[in-house]
Amino acid sequence: IANNNNDGLHTLLEEVHYADVAEIIEELYIEEAIYLIKLLDSDITSDVITELDEDTREKVLKGLSSKEIAEEIDELDTDDAADIIAELPEDQKEEVISHIEDLEHAKEIVELLKYDENTAGGLMAKELVKVNENWNVLTCVKEMRAQAEEVTRVHSIYVVDEHDKLKGRLSLKDLLTTSTKTAIKDVFIKKVDSVNVNDKGEEVARIMQKYDLEAIPVVDEIGRLVGRITIDDIVDVIKEEAEKDYQMAAGISQDVEADDTIWELTKARLPWLVLALFGGFISVSVLGGFDDAMGNFPELFFFTPLIAAMAGNVGVQSSAIIVQGLANDSLRGSLWKRLLKEVLLSLFNGFVLAILLMSAGMYFLGFDFKVGLTVAISLISVIIIASLIGTFVPIILDKRNIDPALATGPFITTSNDIFGILIYFLIAKMILGF
Amino acid sequence: IANNNNDGLHTLLEEVHYADVAEIIEELYIEEAIYLIKLLDSDITSDVITELDEDTREKVLKGLSSKEIAEEIDELDTDDAADIIAELPEDQKEEVISHIEDLEHAKEIVELLKYDENTAGGLMAKELVKVNENWNVLTCVKEMRAQAEEVTRVHSIYVVDEHDKLKGRLSLKDLLTTSTKTAIKDVFIKKVDSVNVNDKGEEVARIMQKYDLEAIPVVDEIGRLVGRITIDDIVDVIKEEAEKDYQMAAGISQDVEADDTIWELTKARLPWLVLALFGGFISVSVLGGFDDAMGNFPELFFFTPLIAAMAGNVGVQSSAIIVQGLANDSLRGSLWKRLLKEVLLSLFNGFVLAILLMSAGMYFLGFDFKVGLTVAISLISVIIIASLIGTFVPIILDKRNIDPALATGPFITTSNDIFGILIYFLIAKMILGF
Structure with missing residues (x-):
């Protein structure tokens, strides 16, 4: 299909979920895949690229310029963006980062790149909704709307003090049912589970599973809120963990797949x-x-x-x-x-x-x-x-x-x-x- | 501690997360465990009971009367409630169900008991937030508040027609940012992934993972919305699946644990x-x-x-x-x-x-x-x-x-x-x- 340059291809694939587009791309020759990625808008292709198999992604990114990669990165959440940049060759990383238009976004990605990928810091995203304990419900709702633009799924609203230290959380439900003049101080839940940026991925997985959490805030050494981890990233950790044990039991010492060389x-x-x-x-x-x-x-x-x-x-x-x-x-x-x-x-x-x-x-x-x-x-x-x-x-x-x-x-x-x-x-x- | 009858025990454990209480109970003798469960309020103990290991739970439930079990069930979400009732001896099941105070709740549990535990029907809960496509945003928000009382986490709001057929979904975010007079018909998202009650658990896990979903609605044969499955239940399915493969590879044919007989x-x-x-x-x-x-x-x-x-x-x-x-x-x-x-x-x-x-x-x-x-x-x-x-x-x-x-x-x-x-x-x- 990809050989006959089609505009119909564009409209055809726009209706399809990005995970399905990724599956289609895995089946294509690499030139066709790159052609297709360049054809589609980066708000679709950025998600497609995160869904690709690591090997395929490496090949596809080689076919794109640093500027094109930066455009894809612009559309992604910080955690996915950092993962992709971490996979790039050393000399290309900085070039791609310098092409990112949204400077705030670029800054956050650079911060995430500091962390080891197997720690809470490496798993977390910077996108979250936080409110100051000194606000009232009305200010809070306004601020939340602005912040929520950036965040795909809200889960919890975290409450911090003026030094950005995590104090507790707020449920959407409570917010919906309280008068707008109430101070956040009086309604928020003071108990909140959190993990440290340096905690291991498996430890985070254990905590989130034990307490049935769908998102967990991440704090730095002095308790400041720096990010949050959502359950879908933890699902991957759990799966990899189980697969690693199985591979070890079978006498396979690295994470390999049937299609590796x-x-x-x-x-x-x-x-x-x-x-x-x-x-x-x-x-x-x-x-x-x-x-x-x-x-x-x-x-x-x-x-x-x-x-x-x-x-x-x-x-x-x-x-x-x-x-x-x-x-x-x-x-x-x-x-x-x-x-x-x-x-x-x-x-x-x-x-x-x-x-x-x-x-x-x-x-x-x-x-x-x-x-x-x-x-x-x-x-x-x-x-x-x-x-x-x-x-x-x-x-x-x-x-x-x-x-x-x-x-x-x-x-x-x-x-x-x-x-x-x-x-x-x-x-x-x-x-x-x- | 449990031997010296303490009221202090009560206040002590009230502050502790139910998953931790469950861990404590696993360490106790069974008589002490039953004593503790009877001592605490059923809004805490119901969650504790779902967290217990299957063997321990069986022993604990044997120490409770059908009426006491029904009180615990009353506090649980329908999916956890149905799982516990399914584990009871055949003759006790009906007795426990007849003691459930909330008749609507009892009806829903009975419905869930029909499904095989490895299907979407066996995994789903009846608790969900649904709105009629003919309502406007204001009615919708009012209805939602009432429904949300029952639901621990909202995730998505599902949109149905007058025959309860699933038509699409509504994001909380959109709801927050639309005028209250808009008709739901005009704002809801018509594309929604769903699974059939008879789909296998693994299939549901595959779909939710592929599309990074945190909840998925379940429909019956003619497309009526009958429940929803959340990602935390799917995490268990994924883990069990991986563990089963590992056990098979090690020559162990049933799901056993080191502490089994x-x-x-x-x-x-x-x-x-x-x-x-x-x-x-x-x-x-x-x-x-x-x-x-x-x-x-x-x-x-x-x-x-x-x-x-x-x-x-x-x-x-x-x-x-x-x-x-x-x-x-x-x-x-x-x-x-x-x-x-x-x-x-x-x-x-x-x-x-x-x-x-x-x-x-x-x-x-x-x-x-x-x-x-x-x-x-x-x-x-x-x-x-x-x-x-x-x-x-x-x-x-x-x-x-x-x-x-x-x-x-x-x-x-x-x-x-x-x-x-x-x-x-x-x-x-x-x-x-x-």
Whole structure:
């Protein structure tokens, strides 16, 4: 469509929501996408650009001049604007900022660029509605109307003192139902949750979820109101957090997507595989140390992958439950009680699996009773040890302020493989005596 | 504290946010919790009860009479009220509903109970602000004030016709800035996103995220406005969705928490372990089929856990990326291109790992060149096959409308173990000829 220069395209896309336009652009060739962005008005395209995938956005912005980018930025809320400028190459940042027409807007964006993107400061927008505690309702409504022009969604009205310090909040509802001469001092709600600019994104997410907030004001070190964070930005934080844990559990160390380049995917995946390979070497050496057994009990070696797999699976299960518990802050009770519970759980699961294994192994594969018993006892022991490692390691990491999600995935499967095989052959040696 | 009956407790807890009270209650013995709930007013405790963990809530509600539960319900929004009633035993439900004082409220709750909890109908609340398109701004503001009493947060004002059919929405901002005599017909926004009562929760989450909505109206089959869903309920859906995928990847089939009973944890974990055990049996048989090799090449058997582990890790990595891509609806391009990319990626990773393996294996473990080469070639082949299985299976499952997350975790590691070992020994047989 984009090849035949159309004015109809213009009117066609004006009716469509920007998120849908962004989806269409993702499907186009990059030249077509840039052509389309230049064709449309920047009050539409600015939102489209924020919705684009990071890779596509980078390419599209390369096709625009600094002045054109500044025009898009002019239309955006400060938080989205700062995010886009942060992605630009260092030398282009200043050029784009210097082209922003609204100087107040530019100043606010520059201020936001100071903050780390994973902190409350990096998430917040400068757009908010605030009133002075010394005003009355009438002044307040007038001021609010002016401020509300800039703000897409109002949520809460924040009340500050003459030094801009956050004092409380005002509900729209109360404002609608109070006489216009009442002083704000007398009607505002003095309790208001707030976060500090330096608080971590996850912490903000936790607070907003716990108290079911849709927006939260952000204050600086001395309590001055500097911005606010809305729930839609927090939804992204929550999603990324959950996805990161999942990727870690799968042995992927960076935030990659299926459509990233082979090189980026390799960077995220190969380190874990190298780790697993070295773990594998250790298990090779362990097995090599028990080669006396090969003469009399070759069957033992057939069972090593089974034992290793069970150890890995149990470890991943245990660690996943702990990691989620830590992420949701829902772990209660003492460590010892937790470990005892894991032992009981593993004993029970282990017995069921051992009975299945013995009956099936002896019936279908015709192993003798002693070998079957050895494998069965090893299986129970391995399951218990694996579940203890899976429970213990993430808790220890968390206590040392290391992300416990590290302990899931390849790390836990590899170490459980090694321990599993070692325990298996030690038990076999004791019982069968080779 | 709770043992010495205190009136001070009352004033102490009145100042605390209900989410914090809920946290305190989780830490108490159940008798103390019930004592505390009875002590406090139901306008506080109703919110506390919704914040409690499901298990704790069940126990607390058992300690209250149907009349006491109904008093709590009276204070709640319809969606939270319906959720709590849905958790009660069948025979108690009607009794509690009959005790609700506000008959309109009771009627709305009964209506919500009809819907499946995973649909838009199950998520929505009946509380909303709606105005008739034939009113003028003044009538509208008056009506709104009355309705707003019932609604915690207003978000949007929905515009309906005389048959209650959803026609559009009205922004508070526009309402504040228009003359009071204007007809609603002339100011409302005719475009409004809405979902159907029968739409799935995930679908609602996808729409609200895509369009950055904070509330969405819900309509029935013939377009009548029946409720609205707010973003805080959707945050829970998004979190549950991500956690479910993670748990599936870890081989946990139900939504369990670390503090659930051993029996519940077993139900969620044991089936996957049984699956892995049977997979393990197959690999035992495969290995048993190659026992001729044991005489001349015992080293081959030492490498089986390494090969199996690499196959498992690669498979989990590939499938996790695909499952996340499917969940975020971000997979584009053809299946063949995707598979080709996986092959190239695996070839590259495989080569790096194979070189590491050969040099380390020959240098440290002193294997001869032919065995080292065999293991290295097998490793590359196994990685390619494992990544193809990891990519292909979730896509196929998704096409057949089965949750692709099923294909991660134990399922993929087990099948990749088997294929990995089989391919390894087949290649070894070809090269070494035993």
